[in-house]
Amino acid sequence: VPKLAVSTYCLVMPDAIVIGSGPAAAAVTLALAARAEVHVTILDVGLCLESRRSEAVEQLSRTEPGSWGQADLDLITEQPAHTSITGLPEKRSFGSDFPFRDVGQLLGVEAGPNTNRSVVSGAYGGFSNVWGSQVMPFTNATFDEWPVSGAEMESHYQAILREIPFSAEADDLAELFPLLSPSLVLPRASERTDYTLERYKTHRSDLQRLGIRIGKARLAFNGPSCVRCGMCMTGCPLGLIYSAAQTFDRLRSASNVSYHPGLLVLKVFEDRDGSVVVTARDLTDGTVQSFRGDRAFIAAGAVGSTRIVANSLHLFDRDIGMGESVQFVLPFVSRRPTSDPRTDPNFTLNQFNLAISLDEVNRDISLLHFYTYNQAFTDGLPALFRNPHADVLLSHALRRISVALGYLPSWASPGIHLRFSPGRDSMSQPETLVSRDKTDWLHNPMLRQVLLRLLKSASRLDLYPVVPKLLFAAGGKSYHFGGSFPHSHSGASLKTSDRLGRVGPWTRVHMVDAAVFPDVAATTFTLTIMANAHRIAQGVLGMEW
């Protein structure tokens, strides 16, 4: 039986407890810690990169790329690992699986057929250690279904864009997704990207009639400092790609912020005296500790937070639905070859985006992110191309291939389902089943429209989609999921949250990550998580504590 240690904080300053250190938690802490009178306690699983790998990164960051040692490079450039479910292989961060590793946060989680089990990160910085760093706001029309307007979100998007490094360009995408903030310059794009953007310019009005707009990537990275070493997919040795850990590294030095790693939060409740109590298991010795504060902000990732709430409010043996913006991988071939991309050192994050808008108001949008060459291109080709004697053949292929990662919005994607049942004892996490609706991709009306428009635009862009190679990722593998307790016009219930993320009977506990999204647009996701979390925190700061 675990020991119950109660640590009661002195309530002289308003005391906020934040659960997690991913992007949602970073945005909440950013808003709360700016007020010197608020004390912020962060409780986090907080797994970090192994020291030998962080020492190698440190060593590389101190030296010029030309003198980077091979042993250090080998250690931190491990390629993504194949998994048994469909979709992209699982990314690594500087050779490590720590963003996905189970240190207890996945105990009792089971996944249904072709569904991702690794849906809760236990990392310091959460999944932003491995994200593609693509940042665009949702279109204004997306918020029509929310009890929060696009206009209300604007200042919060700006607050986040001031916090992160933001590289972008004002182009046609800004008609749908305004830049909202000054930006840094993107590095030079690949030859293939320049060629496609040129073709888009030439056929712009025809393509726009098809609802197609193309523009450069919008990235949370420091473009001007990029040395084009091509290691973005395995981790930037210069730390140029934003992770929420960077915000916490800075905020943790503030006198009103205290960070506690190694704690797995199990439950939250509101006490009769008006305080909130958060119960967590210490992952080093198994003891259970309680933390008391005035308000709690749950930011454990959409599934992690839903699990904590279901355990706290006894929401067992019922279906809790979530939306996912499903991910697909689609290769394209071009008639005109460009240079062998292996000879053109480049940054390997997303290079340009193609948005297909299927309605008048720009809500029904599918977004495709195009990538320049990285090792995964070669790995994804048939074995024949990887034969050392077939390099000429490989070169011919690589000079013509582009690969896009596309998304459909949650309202055109199969739903995710969570089912919880009580854990072993009152101090355990609940048993959890994650599954996805069955789907018939062939008859998905939005997908058919998207493919049709890509085929119609193919000759103008010289980008021919290889439709038979279209691959849909497993359930939960897009990592763009949420909406278990969507913000609702009618306020809080056991199925919905109010505008401040409060669920059921709670008045001082706030869910702040994508668990509260009414739906998940197919455009990039995490900037809106951060902006919405920031909005909630600012809303709470304006209330009586």
Ligand SMILES: Cc1cc2nc3c(=O)[nH]c(=O)nc-3n(C[C@H](O)[C@H](O)[C@H](O)COP(=O)(O)OP(=O)(O)OC[C@H]3O[C@@H](n4cnc5c(N)ncnc54)[C@H](O)[C@@H]3O)c2cc1C
């Ligand atoms: C490979 C990959 C690429 C991606 N690319 C993009 C992209 O380009 N653009 C984009 O918008 N999004 C992208 N995403 C999605 C993005 O990373 C997530 O949307 C984002 O990280 C979610 O932030 P979060 O704070 O809600 O949760 P997470 O990032 O999941 O963070 C959860 C935090 O909670 C903590 N935690 C979990 N459970 C507990 C518990 N019980 N007790 C205490 N602490 C707990 C963890 O330690 C962690 O710090 C990508 C994701 C992946 C995996």
Ligand code: SF4
């Ligand atoms: S190419 Fe990628 S990994 Fe290399 S410096 Fe630029 S951002 Fe960092």
